[in-house]
Amino acid sequence: MINLLRPYLVIPKLIQQKTWGGEYISSKKGIQLDSNNSLKLGQSYELFSGSKLTLMNEGKQYEVGHPDRDEIDKELSIPIVEGISLFELSEINPEMALGTNVTKNGNAMPLLLKLTQAKGNSFQLHIKPGTSDPRWLSKSETWYFFEKGKVTYGISRGISVKDYKDACVLIDREMKEISQLIVGQKLSVDEARIRANELTKKINPWQFVQRRTAEVGQIFDLSQGGIHHSWEEDSLNSNGNILYEVQKDRMDPFSTIRAFDQGKIDDKGNIREVNIDDYFKYLDTSDELNMGSFSGKSDGLNNAFTTKDYAMDIIEFEKNVSDSTDASFCHYFVKNGRIKVETDEGWVTVERGWSCFVPAAAANEVKIESLDDRATILKTYVPTKN
Known part of the structure; x- marks a missing residue:
């Protein structure tokens, strides 16, 4: 069901790089692109303006494509059974999808996460x-x-x-x-x-x-x-x-x-x-x-860095944690572990190396459960500017 009060699994766009890629990304995600597992990936687009989302609550769907073009390699990609683009979701209600921290500067996803x-x-x-x-x-x-x-x-x-x-x-x-x-x-x-x-x-x-x-x-x-x-x-x-x-x-x-x-x-x-x-x-x-510090600005607690355009928190936990984001969507990437992300009107299970998108309208109250002993997730969002 499509609505703005539930989380969505992100369908990553995988980018082949024959000269400088490798097998780390496919291994992290637990996928095999070909029978010999010989295809090298250089990048996985975890969120960007052209992202696609699945309506399924769990599973692994992905597309293999090009960084600067929309064409998809259908032979290597997993077909999208039920899905919606982030653009289509945002068109329903930009403020509810992306948050006012984003829409005051435009109605498109402003970030690229790779x-x-x-x-x-x-x-x-x-x-x-x-x-x-x-x-x-x-x-x-x-x-x-x-x-x-x-x-x-x-x-x-x-x-x-x-x-x-x-x-x-x-x-x-x-x-x-x-x-x-x-x-x-x-x-x-x-x-x-x-x-x-x-x-x-x-x-x-x-x-x-x-x-x-x-x-x-x-x-x-x-x-x-x-x-x-x-x-x-x-x-x-x-x-x-x-x-x-x-x-x-x-x-x-x-x-x-x-x-x-x-x-x-x-x-x-x-x-x-x-x-x-x-x-x-x-x-x-x-x-x-x-010659100065190159580690960026942190707001403390779980916050890894904050700029005027984005912020990222690193959340490590066992069992359960509650999270809240003000006036912005949030994106959770699972670095380690396996989690269940739940809002008032839906849930998704996110495996290691995969991610989910939570619309701004649902991001003020998110319940996250670790389905393994311990989980580490990277949360990205657009911060409120002082």
């Missing part, structure tokens, strides 16, 4: 909130690490920003030449990747940024904008970086400014666009930002 398994990605940043640019939009983003990982966060103290930019420009120029050699069939993709690896190691742009180890449970907050960041590969960690991302739902082509793509070349010889001038235009070089 479970991610990734190795290296590009040197990048987002512009600061309130900055006006003809192309780029600001995007708050915060990482919560499930497992130990490697990142860069901030630039190093005392570096020459000019030398850093010159290094990125030189790599970009050489990478374009390498790509053209592949297109002209003068160089194989394998040979090109070896050359690109040698090039990036020689110029070494990592010398200009801070390399950090991400510990289990560590939080990296990028919501202030202007801060350099990347995920990094680690030869001793085959799983790469495994983290939960909370961010504004804005597409990368309009929000992510890249300066260096780690020498990556796809199977057709293409390289990714970088925007070096814009990256250095919006790079915050202050010691206060780059």
